[in-house]
Amino acid sequence: MPTGCRSRRLTSRPDAARRQRLSSAWCDGNRGARRSPHERSCVLPEWTSLDCAPPSETHRQAALERQAQLTKPLGALGRLEQVAVEIAALQASERPSADRVPVVLFAGDHGIAAQGVSAYPPEVTVQMLHNFAAGGAAISVLARGLGCPLEVVDVGTLASAPVPDVLVDKPRRGTRDFSVEAALAPAEVAFAVEAGRRAVARQADHAPQLVIFGEMGIGNTTSAAAIAAALLRCAPAEIVGSGTGLDADGRARKAAIIAAALARHGLTSGAGVADILAAVGGLEIIAIAGAIIAAAQRRWPVLVDGFIVSVAALLAVRLNSSCRSWLLFSHRSAERGHSLVLEALGARPLIDLDLRLGEASGAATALPIIRLACALHNGMATFAEAAVSGRGS
Ligand SMILES: Cc1cc2ncn([C@H]3O[C@H](COP(=O)(O)O)[C@@H](O)[C@H]3O)c2cc1C
């Protein structure tokens, strides 16, 4: 790990602390934070700190025993075995499956984009909403090919008129420019968290076996990098990447803008999660963090996408460590800070294809591997069924 980064692996919370957290009227995300006068009220809904159930250890054990009986040397299917066992434990099922997998894409705009931190102009976000609706975006093609229902939710783009087939659930159009003022008011942060939960509730009709969240928002690698730098107490230069295609000078400028903003908002030494979100957050990133917690509380495994969704996952886990068990990690993005964020989450993604798109494209690309892992687990013959001799010694 690069120097100067105070990353910590996440462990489960002690029972006493968890009880105190549940009985507290205050949000976990605010605890211990220095608050500016307008941030004095609790901004994170209390449900975000309610425990998620643990995976079923009985089903994990049964799945491990089945894997040992299938006609292959023990462990020879490597991580495909581990994925199938994990999903069996999460689904509390003897036959793990990832057939019903809704994809929810959250879109938002970023005031910080006015500082030239993206290689593309802000209007691309809304233009891409039309592209999602028309079926021409990467995730549109992937979701179609995989048979995944795709919902697009505008939680804060600059769009002033409805876009066909895009749900609108936003507290404002775009965040404020966090290089000059706080990106969001506390109530706007809370609204975005609730928008994430509402999106999860809408997916219940699909009876999901797994769920994928994605994002679209020009400038959102800057907001995500600022959040990650504040949470991990890293120098922004350790996290900042090219996003849509900045060169070295652009990356250095982006890192300097984030460093100045973190100092300006008092986020350089252990601020609370809620304060970080109000200062430098993005509405789609916050909505995804809320959606992750809400999905885990419903016992839905979440297949995490790239850098931005992983930052949302880190937020979710910092707010509620019990949701960590419900996260599977799809891919390692080419965006610079992703490895640090994955490491902080103790995560090892399935694939590494130099993707740097977002839109849930990495998670969708990894889904066939998960489906095949389940098919192998469920469909292979055992040594006894196939009359194949087991291991000699
Ligand atoms: C046409 C286009 C489609 C995209 N789809 C996802 N992103 C990705 O790029 C953006 C983040 O990068 P940055 O922070 O550099 O703006 C997000 O919208 C992300 O989803 C796209 C970007 C573009 C240009």
Ligand SMILES: O=C(O)c1cccnc1
């Ligand atoms: O990995 C990601 O999420 C990513 C990387 C670059 C641009 N947009 C998204």
